[in-house]
Amino acid sequence: MSDRDWVAEQQDQSVSERLAAEALIVDVDGYEGPLDLLLSLSRTQKVDLRRISVLQLAEQYLGFVNKAKALRIELAADYLVMAAWLAYLKSRLLLPPDPSEEGPSAEDLAAHLAFQLERLQAMREAAARLMARDQRGRDFFVRGHPEEVTRARTVRYTASLIDLMRAYARLRTKDEFRPFVMDRDHVFTMEQALERLRGLIGYAASWSDLESWLPEGWDSNPMRRRSSVAAHFAAVLEMAKRGQIELRQGDTFAPIEIRRKESE
Amino acid sequence: MTDQERSLFDAPPIAEQERMVEAILFAATEPVTVADLKRRMPHGCDPAEALAYLRRRYEGRGVRLVRVGDAWAFRTAPDLGHLMQKEVVEQRKLSRAAIETLAIIAYHQPVTRAEIEEIRGVAVSRGTIDQLLEMEWIRFGRRRMTPGRPVTFVVTETFLDHFGLESARDLPGLKDLRAAGLLDNRPLPGSMQRPEDEEEDLSGQTELFED
C-alpha cells in the first residue's frame, strides 16, 4: 500500500472508526503494553499481519499518543519509548535510504515489528486454542474415590566405613588435644548465669549483694568461685543493659548490689 | 538363575498383568509412570504391553486410558462431561496475562522470563509466574547458558494432564507455528545479541520437542 493510498484511506475513515479510536484511549488501562496496543490498532487495517503497513501503524500509534496527551492521560514510560522508536522508524521509512548509514535498514526494523505482532497474535490464538481444549475437572474427570495406597515404610539406617572412621578420628582428635580443652567442671558460663538469674531475679525486690546470688557449691573451690563470680557479674551487666535490673556499687571494690527493676 | 530366566517362569500371564495395571490405575487419581507400575507389579511383568492391551479395551468406553508424559491414568470420556456437574470443582479464573504467559511457556519452552516479556511486549508480573508455579502447571527448567545464566520455564505433567495432552509435542497447532517461524527467537535487527546465543536458544527449543 502506497503512502498516498493510506492518506486517502485516512480521510475516508468513518466517524464511528474515529469514535472507536477515542474509546481506545479511554481504555488505555486495558492494554497490556504497547505491543498489545499496536496489535489492536493493526486490526483497523483489516489485512493479514504479514502485509501490514508498518508506516501506517506507526502513524496510528503516534496519533494515539498525541490524543492521549491532549486528553492529559498519563501514559506509562514504555508507551512513550515505543512512540519515540516508531517516530524514528517512520522518519527512516519516509526518507530515502542513506547508504553511509550503518546498522539494519528501516525495512528490516519494520519487518521485525511485523514479526513481533504476528508472533503475539499467534500466541494469543494458541492460548485460546489451549483453553478451549477439554480440561480436567471441567470436561473430563479423575477417579473420584481413589483407593488408599498404603505405604509400608521401612527405614534403613546406613553408615559407611568412612563415616565410622571419621567419627572415630574426630573422637581421637578431641582426645589428643585434651590439654587445650577447657575443663568445664570449674567453668560457669555467662549463659548459665543468665539462665539462672532470669529465674531468680523476681525475688530481688530490694538491694542485695551479688555474691549472695552465687549458686551453691561454687564458693568453696577458688577456681569455681572465680568463674561463677565472673559469670554472674557479666550476666548482671547484660541484664542491666536490657533494663531488667539495677546495679550499684558504693565504692571501689565494695560489694556490687543488684535489684529487680520495677516495670513502669 | 538369571533375571531373564526367572521372569519366564514367574511373570503372570499378560491378561493378569492387564488386570493389575487396571487396578493400580483405577485406584489412583494422579497418573502413574510405567516405572512405578513395574515397581509395584510382580517381578518380570511388562506394564507397557499390558497398557497397550488395556488402552484398546477401554476405547470408546465411559472412561479412557490416557497417557500423560511418561505416565498413564484413567479419565472420564470428555463427551460425558455434561453428566459430571456434581464433580466439577470451581476453577480459579486465570487472568489474560497468565493464560498468555502459560501459552508462551508451553509453545516456546524452555523459555526465559526476558523472552516471555519480549513476546508479550510487556513486563511479566511476579504474581503471574508465581500463580502458574503454584498451580504446578509450570516449573523451572535448566538455566540458559548465556550471560547471567537466566532460569527457564517449562510446562509440567500436571499441565499436560489438565489439558489432556500426551506430551508438549501435542500442543494444538505447534507444527504450523514452528513452520511459520513464529516460535523462533528472532532478535531485533542490530541488537546486541550475539549469534552464538541465538543458536543455543534455538537448539534448546527444538530439543524438547524432538525426541
Add this chain to the structure above:
Amino acid sequence: MTDQERSLFDAPPIAEQERMVEAILFAATEPVTVADLKRRMPHGCDPAEALAYLRRRYEGRGVRLVRVGDAWAFRTAPDLGHLMQKEVVEQRKLSRAAIETLAIIAYHQPVTRAEIEEIRGVAVSRGTIDQLLEMEWIRFGRRRMTPGRPVTFVVTETFLDHFGLESARDLPGLKDLRAAGLLDNRPLPGSMQRPEDEEEDLSGQTELFED
C-alpha cells in the same frame, strides 16, 4: 406426549447409558444410588439395566462394580489388594551420636557404657544403644569383672558384613586414618603433639581387642 412416550424417543441406546453410568461411578467420590444415576442421566434412561450390563463387563477385571447398600461403586478386585501397597525403603544416615558410639564400640570392644561416655565426653542416650542393638550392629558382650559388673558391648557379624570387614581388628588404626587424610585436624594454635602419643594409642587399641 406422556413421559412414557417421550422416553421411547429420547433415551440414548443402552450401550451409551452404560458408558454414562461407567463415567459417573468412576468420577463419584461416594457410591451412587440408582435414583441418583437416574437424576443425572438424560430422561428415559434405565440405570438399573445399564448397571447390570456394566457389572457383567467388569466381571473378572482388575476392578469390579460392587453394591454398597443401595448404591454402586467401583472397587479394586480383592485378589489384587496386595498391589495397593507400596514398599518404601527409606535410607537414613545414622546420627552423629550413633556413629560415634558405634565407632567407640568397634575400636574399644568390649566396652562399657561408662567407658563410651568417657571417650565421647557426653552421656550416651538409651535410644542410641537401643538403635544399634536393634540394627544388630552391636550386642552385649561379657560382663566386666569390676564393681557393679557392668555389661559390655561388642560389634556383631552383621556389623562386619555391612562394613566389609573380616574382623574388628581390620579397622584402620590412627596412622591409617591420618594417611587417608581423615585426621586432617587443624591443631589448636600452640598445640604440641608428640608423635609418641600416636603409637601409644595404637598399642592401647590392640590390647583392647584381646578379649
